[in-house]
Structures are given as structure tokens and as C-alpha cells.
Amino acid sequence: MKPIETRLARLARKGDQRAFAEIVDLYKDKLFHLAYRMMNNRQEAEDVVQECFLRVYKHLDRYDENQKFSTWIYRIATNLCIDRLRKRRPIYSLDAESSDHEGLDGYAMMPSDDRTPESELLLSETQQTIHEAIETLPVKYKSVMVLRYLQDMSLQEISDVLDMPVTTVKTRVHRGREFLRKKLEHKL
Amino acid sequence: MQKGMALMKCSDAARLMHEYLDQELPRDQCKLLQLHLRECPQCQARFRSLERTDALAHALPSVSVSGDLTDRIMKSLPKSRKPKVWTGWVQRHPAASAAAFFLIVMLSSFVAMWNQDEQLSVRGDLEHVVIKGNTVIVPAGQKVAGNLTIENGEAQVLGDVEGNLTIIDGHVTLASTAHIAGKVKTVDRALDWVWYKVTSWFDTVAYGS
Numbered sequence: 001m002k003p004i005e006t007r008l009a010r011l012a013r014k015g016d017q018r019a020f021a022e023i024v025d026l027y028k029d030k031l032f033h034l035a036y037r038m039m040n041n042r043q044e045a046e047d048v049v050q051e052c053f054l055r056v057y058k059h060l061d062r063y064d065e066n067q068k069f070s071t072w073i074y075r076i077a078t079n080l081c082i083d084r085l086r087k088r089r090p091i092y093s094l095d096a097e098s099s100d101h102e103g104l105d106g107y108a109m110m111p112s113d114d115r116t117p118e119s120e121l122l123l124s125e126t127q128q129t130i131h132e133a134i135e136t137l138p139v140k141y142k143s144v145m146v147l148r149y150l151q152d153m154s155l156q157e158i159s160d161v162l163d164m165p166v167t168t169v170k171t172r173v174h175r176g177r178e179f180l181r182k183k184l185e186h187k188l
Numbered sequence: 189m190q191k192g193m194a195l196m197k198c199s200d201a202a203r204l205m206h207e208y209l210d211q212e213l214p215r216d217q218c219k220l221l222q223l224h225l226r227e228c229p230q231c232q233a234r235f236r237s238l239e240r241t242d243a244l245a246h247a248l249p250s251v252s253v254s255g256d257l258t259d260r261i262m263k264s265l266p267k268s269r270k271p272k273v274w275t276g277w278v279q280r281h282p283a284a285s286a287a288a289f290f291l292i293v294m295l296s297s298f299v300a301m302w303n304q305d306e307q308l309s310v311r312g313d314l315e316h317v318v319i320k321g322n323t324v325i326v327p328a329g330q331k332v333a334g335n336l337t338i339e340n341g342e343a344q345v346l347g348d349v350e351g352n353l354t355i356i357d358g359h360v361t362l363a364s365t366a367h368i369a370g371k372v373k374t375v376d377r378a379l380d381w382v383w384y385k386v387t388s389w390f391d392t393v394a395y396g397s
Contacts, residue, residue, distance in 0.1 A: 017262070024258050032253040046257065053261045061276065130244050149245040155210060174206040181234075181241045 005069035013060040024053055027070075030151065031077045037146045038081035040135050048084065052077045067160075074151070074161045078143050085139045126187055133183035137176060144172040145180075196224045201231045209242050312336035316347070328365050335370065356384065 002010075005026065011019035031052055035045035055076050056063075063072055134145060147153045147161060155173065159166040204221040207213040213221070225232045278285045308322055316330040324338050328346040335351035336343075341358045345366040352370035353360065360374060375384045 017265075020265070021258065021262055024261050028257055028261070029250070029253050032257070033250045036251050037248075042251075046254070049253070049257065050261055050264055054264060057265050126244055127248060130241070130248060134245075145245070150248060150250070152246070155212070170206075170210065173210065174203075177206060177209065177238060177241060177245075180245060181237050184241055184244070185237060 002065065003069065006065055009060060009063055009069055010065075012057070013063075020057060023056070027073055028053075031073070033150055034074070034077055034146060035081055037131075037134060037150050038078075038142060039084065044084065048077065048080050052080055055080075071157065071160045074147070074153075075163070078147070078161060082139055082143060085142075126184065129184055129187050130180060133180050136183075137179060141172050141176045141179070144169055145176040148173055148176075196220060198224075198228060198231055201225070201228070202234065205231075205235050205238055209238060308341040309339040310337070310341070312351075326366070328363070354384070 005023060008019045008023050008026075012023060028049060031049045032045055035048040035052075036042065039045050039048065052073070056073055063069070134142060137145060143162060144158060147158045148155075153161070155166050155169050158173075159169045162169065201221060201224045204213060204217055208218065208221060225235055308319070308324075310317065310319065310324055312335050313333045316326065316332045317336070318325045318327055322340075323342040323344055324336075325344045326332055326336075326347045326349060330347040332347070332349045332351075335354070336349050337354045337356070338358060339356040341355075343353065343355050343358065343360040344363070345353065345360065345368065346363040347365065348367040348369075350369045352373065353368050354373045354375065356375040358374070360372060362368070362372070373384075
């Protein structure tokens with residue numbers, strides 16, 4: 001007996017919309033959480049989730065049933081986040097250099113009022129610090145740490161999702177953890 | 189033996205701490221680490237803060253997604269997965285697709301040519317007919333020698349036609365005085381038109397007229 005997602009994917013592939021809606025229900029929260037921690041922006045996170053499901057729907061034929069469905073869907077979502085973060089980076093660095101060019105470099109296109117959702121979560125100060133620390137991690141560490149800590153994935157699963165050796169994942173988790181520890185040091 | 193364990197380097201201990209937090213440290217190595225921590229306050233402090241960081245990171249609350257996201261996602265999907273099936277077929281059968289595409293192009297150009305031909309054209313004995321706009325009139329008392337063929341026009345026959353009368357894409361009005369020696373034929377559709385072309389070619393071959 002195949003796992004439920006695989007069976008749902010098979011039904012959805014045959015055009016069963018309700019089966020696909022069930023896949024959406026199963027994964028939307030997890031994917032949103034992932035995207036939100038990666039993007040640190042509610043609107044962008046929703047866009048990523050929406051685009052992710054659209055891709056899954058379009059490419060259901062390419063899903064290999066020998067692979068875990070979750071690995072496949074997480075790979076699509078993380079890649080979307082990484083792509084967006086890489087595109088976003090020059091905008092931030094421009095912004096850091098000078099604020100005179102605001103509006104010229106596309107920074108103004110980012111809705112800044114959407115970027116303060118932490119207050120609504122009533123995080124403790126230390127949680128806030130951790131969250132900020134994750135936000136400042138370079139993309140390659142960030143994706144590993146988010147999958148490890150916010151999705152509770154094993155190192156092996158992370159290596160499957162990100163398509164990199166387990167040893168690399170391990171090194172990144174260790175460095176990421178040290179980074180967070182140093183950020184927290186004077187707060188603890 | 190125990191002394192040797194206590195002499196573990198702090199850098200090695202740091203690696204073991206991370207492996208412990210990864211839940212990948214074998215039991216015997218756990219013991220080694222424990223022994224080192226007992227004797228090294230610096231590593232002990234480091235381990236505590238790492239453990240704390242790890243726990244706090246795991247405890248970050250998940251964020252709630254807006255309630256209508258499923259609906260919005262389902263609405264954003266393409267209506268049917270059928271087109272994908274179709275393109276899949278194209279990918280699997282490139283030769284058949286090319287042939288089908290060629291056929292479509294040929295057919296459409298043929299139809300286009302057929303539609304282009306919308307001007308009135310009259311073949312036959314033009315001396316005894318009157319053309320008014322789109323209407324070809326055979327006046328009363330006039331006698332058209334041989335066949336008369338009208339394309340894209342109306343025919344109004346008051347007099348005589350000694351051969352066949354053929355109207356392609358048009359109508360014929362026969363007055364009571366009209367007399368047509370041969371057959372009256374109206375052709376309306378592309379297929380009939382093709383059939384007409386083929387039979388007229390055969391007529392030409394068979395009778396040389």
C-alpha cells in the first residue's frame with residue numbers, strides 16, 4: 001500500500017480535483033511555515049505556496065512514485081524560495097549602500113508594511129532573536145536550518161530535498177547552529 | 189583509559205556536541221563527551237548554550253496561514269489537465285504530430301484559397317447574358333449557346349440555355365419562360381465544389397469539352 005499522498009497524487013494526475021485539494025490541505029500549512037521563515041514576508045510566502053502548488057499540479061506526471069511525495073513538494077518549495085531570495089539580494093545590498101536610490105532599484109516595490117508580522121505572534125525576546133538570526137543567515141545555511149528546525153527533518157531528508165550530500169548538510173547545520181548560538185550568547 | 193578520554197581536545201568535543209544534537213552520536217562517544225564536559229567548564233558552558241539554542245529553534249511557533257488559501261490555490265489552477273495530456277502526446281509522437289500539422293496547414297490554405305475566390309465569375313456564352321452587379325441575367329428571348337457556369341453570383345434565367353447551368357455558391361431563379369436543355373446544378377459547399385471540380389475534369393477527359 002502506497003502512502004496517502006502518493007495515492008492522492010495518482011488520483012489528481014487523472015484529473016481528480018478533490019484529491020488535489022486534499023494534497024493542498026495536507027501541505028499548505030507546512031509549506032507556508034517554510035516559505036514564511038525563508039522569506040520573512042507573509043505576502044511573498046503565500047505567493048511561494050501558491051506557485052508551488054501550481055507547479056506540482058502542472059508537473060504531476062513527473063512525480064516519481066519511488067520518491068517520497070513530501071521530499072518532492074519540499075524540493076519545489078525550497079527551490080522557489082531560494083530563487084526568490086537570490087533575486088532579492090542585490091536589491092538589499094543596493095539599499096544598504098545608499099538610501100538615495102530608493103524607488104529606482106525596485107526596493108519600493110516590496111510592501112514594507114507586510115514585513116512586520118512577528119508582533120502578532122507575541123514571540124518571547126529570545127524567540128525573536130532566533131528568528132532574526134535565522135533571517136540574517138546566508139541562503140544556503142538558511143534553507144538547511146529552516147528544514148531542520150522548523151520542519152523537523154532528518155539530515156537524510158534534508159539532503160534528499162536539497163539534493164546535496166548528507167555531509168554537506170551536516171556541516172551547514174553545525175555552522176548554522178554555532179551562528180545562532182553566538183547571536184544568542186549575550187541574550188541568554 | 190579514563191584519563192585518555194578526559195584529554196579529548198575541545199575542538200573534537202565541539203564536533204561531538206553537534207553530533208549529539210543531531211541525534212547521531214553513538215552511545216560510547218556520548219560517554220566520552222560527558223567525561224570531557226565534566227572536566228572542562230568552558231565546553232560545558234558552550235554545550236549548555238548550544239543545547240538551549242537548539243531547543244529554542246525547535247520551539248519556534250508555526251505561523252498560521254490565511255483561511256482562504258486553499259480556495260485561492262484551487263482557483264488559480266488551470267481548469268483541466270487535458271492540454272498537458274495533449275502536449276504529452278505530441279512529445280511522444282513527433283512524426284505523427286508533424287504529419288498532422290502539415291495536413292492542417294494544407295487544409296487551411298486550401299480552404300483559404302477557396303474562400304478567396306469570392307468574385308463573380310461567369311464562364312460560357314457571354315454574348316447573350318446581361319450582368320448586373322452580382323446577378324447574371326439571361327433575358328427573355330435570348331438563347332445561350334452551350335453550358336453556363338456562374339461562381340459567386342445569382343442567376344436569373346428568363347430565356348433559353350442550350351447546355352447545363354451550374355451555379356457555385358449562389359442561387360438560381362428560373363422564370364416560367366426559361367428553358368434549359370441540360371441540367372441545373374447548384375454547388376454550395378467546399379466538398380461539393382471539390383466533387384464538381386473532379387467531375388468536370390472527368391467530363392473534360394471523357395468528352396473533351
